[in-house]
Each structure stands twice: as C-alpha cells, then as structure tokens.
Amino acid sequence: MTVAFVTLGCKVNQVDSDALRQRMEAAGYDCVSPEDCPDVLVINSCAVTAESERKTRQKLRHFRALYRDCVLVLTGCAVQVAKAASYPEADIVLGHRDITDLVRYR
Secondary structure: OEEEEEEOOOHHHHHHHHHHHHHHHHOOOEEOOHHHOOOEEEEEEOOOOHHHHHHHHHHHHHHHHHOOOOEEEEEEHHHHHOOHHHOOOOOEEOOOOOHHHHHHOO
C-alpha cells in the first residue's frame, strides 16, 4: 500500500509528519508523493488562523475530488479544535494522541 503526506502549518507539524512517515514505512507502506494517487493520504492540518483552517478545508476538498478511492486521513491542530463532523471529506479523523494508531488501519 502507498501513503502520501500533506503537511500544513508549523515546523512541529513537519516533525510529526516525518515521524508518522517513518512509522508507516516500518509498517510496510511505500511513501509516495501526493500527486501519485496514493492509497492513503494524510493531511496534517493547521488551525492557528482562519486562513490556515480554510487551507485545510481546501486541501480536503481538493484531494477528495481528485482521489475518490483514496483513504483520506486528517490529523493535526484542526482536529484538536473542531469536531470530526466538521470535516466530512475525511474518511479517518485522528487527534495527536491517536495518530500513531494509523498503522493499524489496512
């Protein structure tokens, strides 16, 4: 299976995405670019400003329209401040605590 990452926001999100990428590779996933039609696409979101939250929603809509069969995962700050129902495009919504559980989904 393939996985891709889109990271929005701060350097902390980049570090979190890199750590999750390593876990996914260790679990047998092949990491690819978001443009390569991945099986799983993880969006590590930001919600520090209204603009960053808008970009998160924009990315979700964009990738849902582009890849109908892809499992779209949302994590990051936006998940911490909003309810999962706020992001209907996402198949899986995981908070900071639960994101390491992503490797269990196959």
